[in-house]
Amino acid sequence: MVEFLNLQKINSKFEGIFKNEFEMFLNNGKYILSDHVLNFEKEFAHFCGSKYCIGTSNGLDALQLIFEAYKLLGKLSVGDEVIVPANTYIASVLAIANTGLIPVLVEPEINSYNIDVKKITEKLTLKTKAIMGVHLYGQLYNVSALKNICETNNLILIEDAAQAHGAIFNGEKSGNLSDAAAFSFYPTKNLGALGDAGAVTTNNESLATVISKLRNYGRKTSFENDFKGYNCRLDELQAMFLRVKLKYLDEENEKRKSIAKIYYENIKTNKILLPECKDFNQHVFHLFVVRSDRREEFRRYLLENSIETQIHYVTPIHHQKAFKEFSSLNLPITTVLHQEVLSLPLNPSLEEREISLVVDLVSKFR
Numbered sequence: 001m002v003e004f005l006n007l008q009k010i011n012s013k014f015e016g017i018f019k020n021e022f023e024m025f026l027n028n029g030k031y032i033l034s035d036h037v038l039n040f041e042k043e044f045a046h047f048c049g050s051k052y053c054i055g056t057s058n059g060l061d062a063l064q065l066i067f068e069a070y071k072l073l074g075k076l077s078v079g080d081e082v083i084v085p086a087n088t089y090i091a092s093v094l095a096i097a098n099t100g101l102i103p104v105l106v107e108p109e110i111n112s113y114n115i116d117v118k119k120i121t122e123k124l125t126l127k128t129k130a131i132m133g134v135h136l137y138g139q140l141y142n143v144s145a146l147k148n149i150c151e152t153n154n155l156i157l158i159e160d161a162a163q164a165h166g167a168i169f170n171g172e173k174s175g176n177l178s179d180a181a182a183f184s185f186y187p188t189k190n191l192g193a194l195g196d197a198g199a200v201t202t203n204n205e206s207l208a209t210v211i212s213k214l215r216n217y218g219r220k221t222s223f224e225n226d227f228k229g230y231n232c233r234l235d236e237l238q239a240m241f242l243r244v245k246l247k248y249l250d251e252e253n254e255k256r257k258s259i260a261k262i263y264y265e266n267i268k269t270n271k272i273l274l275p276e277c278k279d280f281n282q283h284v285f286h287l288f289v290v291r292s293d294r295r296e297e298f299r300r301y302l303l304e305n306s307i308e309t310q311i312h313y314v315t316p317i318h319h320q321k322a323f324k325e326f327s328s329l330n331l332p333i334t335t336v337l338h339q340e341v342l343s344l345p346l347n348p349s350l351e352e353r354e355i356s357l358v359v360d361l362v363s364k365f366r
C-alpha cells in the first residue's frame, strides 16, 4: 500500500533528537512562553526573512489575531470587506467571518487553482479594506499582481501561508510577501508540529506588538493588560519539536520538489490533468493535486491498486451549511474544481519504489 501520508514515518527520523530534547525539557520544568517559543520565533522570522514572528496556538488563530490586531490599530472595522479566494481551505474564510469582517469570495484560475487576479477588481467596493491571498497547495499566488492591486487601492495584504512554508518569490520567502502572514504547523503541513501550532510573521512593529499581547490575554506585563485578549499561545513543547524540524525544512521541500519533477516528467497520460507549476521556486508541493472528470472512478482504480489518495477539498465553502449566506453565489470554477481534484501521494518519506508505482499506475489509467 502506498499510504497518502504516514506522520509516524515523517517524524521517525527525528526520534532520537526529540527524545534528547524532551529529557532536557523535563529537567528544565519551563512549560509556557519560555526559551523554545522565544527561540523558535527568532529562528522562524530569520527563515522567512521577516522582522517579527509571534508563535500562536494554530493557523486559524494566527489569521484571526492579524484581523483583531488591525481592528485595534484602527485599520479595519467590523463590516469591512476582505477579498479571499473561493477555492481555499475553510479556515481562511472562517478567520474573516469570525472577526466580524465580510469575506468576498473570488474565483480561482482553473489550472493553478490560485485566485484569478483578473476577477478581483470587479469585486472591489468602498468597503473593501484587505485582500487575503492563499498559497494553495504550496504554490504562491500571483505575488506582484496582488501587491499592485493593494498598493493602488490602499488595501492591506494578508498572506495565508499555511501550505507554503519556504516557497520563494524573487528571493523573498512566503511570510515576507505581504503586510502580515499566518502559518499553520498542523502535523500534515510542510513544517508540522506533533500537535497544533501556528505563527504570524510581519515587518510591522506595532502590529507585532499588539499580536504578541493579544495571544496572551492582552497582557503587557504580569500585572497590566492593554487589551481584551485571548489565550492563543504557541505551546513550548510544540516549539521544541518545530525548532528541530525547521533545520530540515529546506531539505524536505527539495525532496517534495524532486518527487513532483518525477511526476511531471514521467506521468504520461491524457486522461488526467497535472497541476500547473509556474516556477519551481514558487512551489513547495504541500500537495500534488491533479484533475479528472472521472474522479471517483480514477480514485477507486488507484485504491484497488494500493494507492491511497485524498480530496482537497470535497465541499466548496459556498456550499457549506456554515456559510449558507453564500449558497446562492455563482462560482462555476470553484464548483468544478471541487468535483475534479484528487491529491496523489507526495511527501518526504515516499520511497523510490512507491513513487514509481504512482507514476506507473496513473499513466495506465484508461
Ligand SMILES: *Cc1c(COP(=O)(O)O)cnc(C)c1O
Residues within 6 Å of the ligand: 058, 059, 060, 061, 088, 089, 091, 092, 134, 160, 162, 163, 183, 184, 185, 186, 196, 197, 198
Ligand atoms: C491548515 C490551514 C489553515 C489552518 O491551520 P490550523 O493550524 O489547522 O488552524 C488555514 N489556512 C489554510 C490554507 C490551511 O491549509
